Amino acid sequence: MSAGQRPGGRSARVRAAVLTATRALLVDGYTGLTVERIAQAAGVNKTSVYRRWTDLEGVLGDLLSEYASEVVPIPDTGDLDTDLEELALLIRRGMAGEPGELLTALAAAVPHNPRAAQIVRGFFAERFGLAEAVVNHAVARGELPQDTDARAAIEVLGAPFFLRLLVVDEPIDEEFARRTAAAVAAALRSGVFSRAREPHPVTGADAEHSAVGDASCSPAS
Amino acid sequence: MSAGQRPGGRSARVRAAVLTATRALLVDGYTGLTVERIAQAAGVNKTSVYRRWTDLEGVLGDLLSEYASEVVPIPDTGDLDTDLEELALLIRRGMAGEPGELLTALAAAVPHNPRAAQIVRGFFAERFGLAEAVVNHAVARGELPQDTDARAAIEVLGAPFFLRLLVVDEPIDEEFARRTAAAVAAALRSGVFSRAREPHPVTGADAEHSAVGDASCSPAS
Known part of the structure; x- marks a missing residue:
């Protein structure tokens, strides 16, 4: 040698x-x-x-695993809105570049390539798992109910990016990322992601009452 | 003849x-x-x-267009929560069956088959367009701000179904449908989908105040 x-x-x-x-x-x-x-x-x-x-998906999966192994700085500013927004902007940056191309290619192979399916599912599971910290920190701070399902909230945060990446022909821009983050923050605060939530958290009467959302709690806003 | x-x-x-x-x-x-x-x-x-x-995607697209041409009864109960929930249950039923298989197959072809991309995009655009009525009716009833972006809200409603259909290995069950609908209802009421929304609709102080969501508006609940 x-x-x-x-x-x-x-x-x-x-x-x-x-x-x-x-x-x-x-x-x-x-x-x-x-x-x-x-x-x-x-x-x-x-x-x-x-x-x-073995095949193209094997190469792409190996490349994706390179990204998956990178240390992702999960936002932890002490404020749920800021954390979710920064997380959404991180997802946006990731999807705008090479990982987005890789995810698109591998997701396309999911229905007919079990190995691609395993790779993509593993990638999402790993990233979602990391991102849950943003929600769990807010639970620990008392901002959200103790029984909040962090995984479910993160899934709703990530899904619109995935839909745009694969199907919807609209840009994944900063405003889109911010709005998606704000939507999940509002849903989290409403208790929707609480595991004990009632099927209908808001009745018709309450609905009219809270027509302008949180603003109805504080007439000054 | x-x-x-x-x-x-x-x-x-x-x-x-x-x-x-x-x-x-x-x-x-x-x-x-x-x-x-x-x-x-x-x-x-x-x-x-x-x-x-021309190819397999052409056949699948033709089949999908059969579904797209079916009359879909968009819920119109006079209550946003109920309408969104029924809409989510409709999406669930559609994705659980044949249209779900078709969408999976065609979405897989999107990255390398422009015609499949066109078909899938057309299908989503058409369905999203119909579903917007649920949000627009609530706007007309005064339940939501006049400048609510119905399309953006419907996109967030549909996206988690698509993510589960294609990637996340979890069932698209009724509870998932109901929770996704409730999340979008809460986000709509918070004003997140208002076109004039501020980047940070809820400040840190407000966040603590509304930690348990609408419940903080009505101590009785």
Whole structure:
């Protein structure tokens, strides 16, 4: 073994070359991306790619796992609204870039590729799990009911981004992120995500009473 | 032309046979569904299918357009909470069945099939457009601010269903539908979907005040 070459060195170089090439190709989007093009751009034999990653989704999943392993600074400012808004802006930035392309590509493979399904589900589960802290901190501060279902709230926060990423042809801009965060904050405060919530938390009469939301609690606003 | 055979009769029969066969095959899900299998089950030549629908997504899109053309009874009970809940239960029933399978299949094709993208976007745009009535009726009744963005609210209502359909491995059950509807109702009432909304509708102090949501407005509840 020559100097500077560790065990697994070639394997690690192949992986780095393939992931770097995939990254570069993804700039043009997922359409037309193939194992052949990746192998060519990486300067490796396509059989090496198939042997190691099985298929395109395997390569994309490996790339997504790189993102999943990055440390994400979950907002913790001591204020639920600010935390949720910063979280939404983080999701926006993530989806606007390469992870968004990867999620789009892998989500597309979910219905017919069990491994892609596992990767995407794992990614969402891991990210949602981290993001729950924002809600749980507010519960700990007494801002929200003790039995708040943090996972359910985070799911509603993340879902509109996913819908826009995959289907709805509208920009995922800052205003969209802020509004989605504010919607989840309002829902959390109303007790909707409390596990003990009544099926109809607001009756018709109450509904008229609270027509302008929290403003009805404070005539000055 | 023999009795009972109208112009376009054969074409209409081929279409009916292909769509019926696709429907039957979709019961087993999207995985493994091909034009070849559909043609075989329909008893038609696969080249006839390719000529008419171009590809699998073309067939699925045609089937989805059948659903899109069905008259959907948009809830109009005179109460926003009830309307949103019934709407959510309608979405749930739709996604639990064949339209859910179709949407899953077509959404998977969106990133690499422009026609599938167009079909799915058209379907969502059409359904969201109909559902907006629920919000607009509440605006007309004075329950919500005049400048409420109905489309934005309906998007947040529909998104969690789509996320579960495609990615999150949790059931789309009635409780999930009701909670999602209640979350959007609470967000609507808080003014989040008002086009003139401030970036931070609730300050930290107000947040503590309204920690238990509407309950803080009415000590009796």
